[in-house]
Amino acid sequence: MSQPPHGSRGEVGLFVTCLVDLMRPSIGFAALKLIEAAGYTPVVPDTQTCCGQPGHNAGDARSARALAQKLIAEFEGFPCVVAPSGSCAGMIRTHYPHLFDDDDAWRIRAEALAAKTFELTQFLADVAGVTEVPGDFVGAVTYHDSCAGLRELGVKRQPRALLDRMPGVEQRPLNECEECCGFGGLFSVKYPDISGAIAQRKCDNIRASGAGTVALGDLGCMMNIEGRLRRIGDEGTQVIHIAELLAGRLDPD
Amino acid sequence: MEIRSMHFVSRVRQRLDDTELQRNLQRTRGRNAAARLASLSSLDDFDAVRARATDIRASVLRDLDVWLERFEAEATRRGATVLWARDGDEACRLVIDIARRHDVKTVVKAKSMVSEEAGLNAALEAAGIRPVETDLGEYILQINDNEPPSHIIMPVIHKSKEQVSELFARVHGTAAKTDIVELTREAREKLRPEFLGAEMGISGGNFLIAETGSVAIVTNEGNGRMCTTMPRVHVALTGIEKVIPTLDDLATLLRILPRSATGQAISNYVSLLTGPKHEGDADGPEHMYFVLVDGGRADLIGGDFEPMLRCIRCGACMNHCPVYQTIGGHSYGWVYPGPMGSVLTPLYQGLEKAKDLPQAATLCNQCGVVCPVSIPLPDLMRKLREKQVDAGLRPWSERLSMRLWAWVAQRPALYARGVRLAVRYLRWLADGRDRIQAMGVAPGWTAERDFPAPAAQSFRDRYAARRRAGR
Known part of the structure; x- marks a missing residue:
């Protein structure tokens, strides 16, 4: 099936995520390119900041609610909302409604947004039904399933199905691919030695896959895994966000 | 049994350094x-x-x-x-x-x-x-x-x-x-x-x-x-x-x-x-x-933690926990280790005696998925974290930084300036390299791994520039 003409399928709100904004903007641009290639018009509300997950996980419910309300107001007008992160999309989809258990009006708005929010590969594979992928990567790739994407959203088959559309990619299995990488947000900073030991095991499995490249859907896990690989002297294993892998070369500024 | 969960961090360190224990944990892991x-x-x-x-x-x-x-x-x-x-x-x-x-x-x-x-x-x-x-x-x-x-x-x-x-x-x-x-x-x-x-x-x-x-x-x-x-x-x-x-x-x-x-x-x-x-x-x-x-x-009946009482003591949560399988059960310092223990210990022994337990979890939810009686263990750990904040049991610096983060993140113009400042600061730390190897603001991170240098310009700034250029 050929791709529909640009923009013909309506608008999609892109929640870039605070980490991508700050650390790795190319993931955001890759997501833009993929959404456009699927025939949608991506829109990036310029007031967006953070989904509130740090507060939610740190026991600061008030902060989490305040940022959730802000994000709901910014994105509820879109027919569909996409984030290049299983953990941020999972926050909106599975946790937002519970933040407002005692507030019917906000809970209804949170539920409405939750129902139309998707992780990027979930959106591309399940909603857009993408059959062509612009990326032209050539090589062996293994895939790490990030916890929130996998267990909160059921993202498992989608990234692999999309990689299957890339003729140059040879997918290799990853032992313990569903195990946490040890990131856990602030856990990585509060309990560095536990986090580091778990990350080490993930790195050992990645290196044993023989793939040379590991793809994943969350920048948090990516920074954790890449950071650990580099710290132990592995300069060769490439860690790449699934959006960048699928999108291929991006336009220079 | 006398509780020792207050010494969690040092108990963990000892066990990570115990090569014999680590070998034993590796051998049974995943079995x-x-x-x-x-x-x-x-x-x-x-x-x-x-x-x-x-x-x-x-x-x-x-x-x-x-x-x-x-x-x-x-x-x-x-x-x-x-x-x-x-x-x-x-x-x-x-x-x-x-x-x-x-x-x-x-x-x-x-x-x-x-x-x-x-x-x-x-x-x-x-x-x-x-x-x-x-x-x-x-x-x-x-x-x-x-x-x-x-x-x-x-x-x-x-x-x-x-x-x-x-x-x-x-x-x-x-x-x-x-x-x-x-x-x-x-x-x-x-x-x-x-x-x-x-x-x-x-x-x-x-x-x-x-x-x-x-x-x-x-x-x-x-x-x-x-x-x-x-x-x-x-x-x-x-x-x-x-x-x-x-x-x-x-x-x-x-x-x-x-x-x-x-x-x-x-x-x-x-x-x-x-x-x-x-x-x-x-x-x-x-x-x-x-x-x-x-x-x-x-005391748990009728409250937020009642679901924990459904527990039938199968141990599946700890058998699937990346943290438990890395540090072993003794690190937790009381009778019940792993995710179920991280919820039960503070509830039975007092929040203040087991401050680390609900925090020392990645919230990966493997435990919640395998629990045969559907106990939402990560949600209960989050609720315990909320109780810790309410009881003033978290360090003031952590509480303040969470509040500050949320306060700034509610003000997009200020936030954008903060992002620009953070990019400059991190790139200054990286000093021309693609990574940072020691970082004062989050020493825990760089103790175990490198921190990547951010791109020269944030997404929001590059995106705005592109829009201005009509692309």
Whole structure:
């Protein structure tokens, strides 16, 4: 099936995520390119900041609610909302409604947004039904399933199905691919030695896959895994966000 | 048992540095998870059984008092005595009273985590009564200077057979053996006379069945059956939350408990004990007692943490926990390790005594997914984190930084400036390289891994520039 003409399928709100904004903007641009290639018009509300997950996980419910309300107001007008992160999309989809258990009006708005929010590969594979992928990567790739994407959203088959559309990619299995990488947000900073030991095991499995490249859907896990690989002297294993892998070369500024 | 969870961080460090322990943890890692997964294939519809099991446990908790009264009435009608203990200390006193009443010198014990909560062995010894653990794992720990268990169903999972061999040779004064069958035989030779000589047996209880007043015990070694039938007196010691309404409910829960625990379709033994020996019975105790312990359970009814009381103690959460499998059960510092312990310990022992436990989790939710009674363990850990914040138990710097983050993130213009500043700061730290190797603001990160240098311009700035350029 050929791709529909640009923009013909309506608008999609892109929640870039605070980490991508700050650390790795190319993931955001890759997501833009993929959404456009699927025939949608991506829109990036310029007031967006953070989904509130740090507060939610740190026991600061008030902060989490305040940022959730802000994000709901910014994105509820879109027919569909996409984030290049299983953990941020999972926050909106599975946790937002519970933040407002005692507030019917906000809970209804949170539920409405939750129902139309998707992780990027979930959106591309399940909603857009993408059959062509612009990326032209050539090589062996293994895939790490990030916890929130996998267990909160059921993202498992989608990234692999999309990689299957890339003729140059040879997918290799990853032992313990569903195990946490040890990131856990602030856990990585509060309990560095536990986090580091778990990350080490993930790195050992990645290196044993023989793939040379590991793809994943969350920048948090990516920074954790890449950071650990580099710290132990592995300069060769490439860690790449699934959006960048699928999108291929991006336009220079 | 005395709580040591306040020393979590140093206990973890010791265990990460313990190469022998790490080797043992590596060897068993994933084994139970794989066995569980394989055993689920023999269930027609795991999700349906899990939903039914969840419903049984959740509904009994809604009317816990009613079911406990029913249990007491039925057990009493069948000749057993039901005693209630507000906490572990009272449970110890009741058990000691029973022992004295029946002139008991030696007690054989089947596995009971509630007895660990209560510190029963120490209390018995202090009262001049000799407790003998008869579960192989618990026996190994007892002869190793009363070491605590590191797992709720596999108490010595942290030890290798070589360590056990050395221990047996030292304590039993026998030649060292390395064959597991021989080691087990040696333990059996030591334990057999104890079963025959003990005046009292103490068991735990996996379930209390209200309609028949019975206790169900799920074991693999047969020691539970000896402890509950051979001595003159049997005391079943367990928590008040273990009651279920009917034998039908037991059948459902038995389909899911051994599978979740060890990957067995059914355990080697399931004992259903109802009252003392009746006229015409070939065996059984002359006296049967139940000591049912609250120990903080009743306080959870009706609150945010009630779902935790559904727990059937299968251990699946710890078998799937990346943290537990990295640091081992002793790091947690009290009776219950892993995710279920990280929720129960602060609830039973006090938030302030176990501040690290709800925090030391990645919230990966493997535990929540495998829990046979659908306890949302990560959500409960988040709720405990909220309680810590409300109680002022988190460092002020953390609370302040969360508030500040949220305050700035609600003000997009200010936030955009903050992002620009952060990019400049991080790139200054990276000093032209693609990574940062030491970072004062989050030393924990760079202690274990590099931190990447951010791109020169944030997404929002580049995107805005593109839009201005008409692209």
